[in-house]
Amino acid sequence: MPKARKMLSDWKAPYMQSLMKLIETQSKETLSYWAIEYAQQVILPLWCKYYPHDQRPQNALKAAREWLSGEIKLPQAKPVILECHAAAREAEGNPVAQASARAIGQSASTIHSARHCIGLAFYGAVAVAYEQLGKDAPWIQIEQCAAQECGRMEAALRDVAVKDEHNPAKINWKC
Template identity: 65%
Template sequence: MPKYRKTLNDLKAPYIKDLMKQIETQSKDTLILWAVQYSKIVMLPIWLKYRPEDERPQNALDSALKWKDKIIKLPEAKKAILSCHQAARESEEIPMAQGVARAMAHSASTIHSARHCIGLALYGALAVAYETLGTDAKWEALEECAAQECGRMLEYLKEISIEKEENPAKIFWKD
């Protein structure tokens, strides 16, 4: 199997910086909602195309929302998230499935640290590009497609953002 990139990794890319700037203005609860809802709308259907019998990513997303709504405790939610990461490891032969599973695991992990929500873009946007263009596409085309997906992610975040959020998440980005 040819080697492929698993993630976008340029945190200084304009499409990532724009997302990070908007993320920094929002509360952890808003970021959880954004990442989980976007994952359910865009990432989960790709996962189900390749792994229709595997409910671990769906369970991770649902658990994150249940934790946010104080229905379950953190250890239960973390167990579902770790299971989603395992699903990603088990899907290495299908880059699109692995990428969206990692994106969904990071989206759900936003309950642990708001910084995890950027994983939606770093893994998910590239997975969408692979799904759209194929794994043999040139990197420049894949990156452009991923950048467009990041733009859609940003628009969705702006739609649900709280203007002048009084309690934005404190996020320290690692380079």
């Protein structure tokens, strides 16, 4: 049985390119709100299904929200977000939970760098696909399901996108 892939990896896939183009039109704040909200509503329940008592992903989202509202500074949020990444490493063997924690950690990390919001798609879409299809489903099916989830993510970003944003994030995708 092949090992489950941890994330999507095709930067050039049409669904990924479409999402990236929209991301490039928005400010870091808009991208942060979008990624955090989507992770909270769609991805966090996947984590909680498998690790209901581990609050590290919830804490990361909370810290990111507190940073956005000005309640805390980045040095206070960063260690809380890094704990979410630790939760992902510890969930090895559970591809749904691991991808969920990674997606949440990347979403929360958007407060630091707008580029991190793409982690919501690369990890979160895989988490959803593994949850719906199972970790043993053929990769082509996982990727098709993940592509549909990326479409829902893009629609959610379109719903909150600022038309003619005057301060779009400057993103170097390094891909």
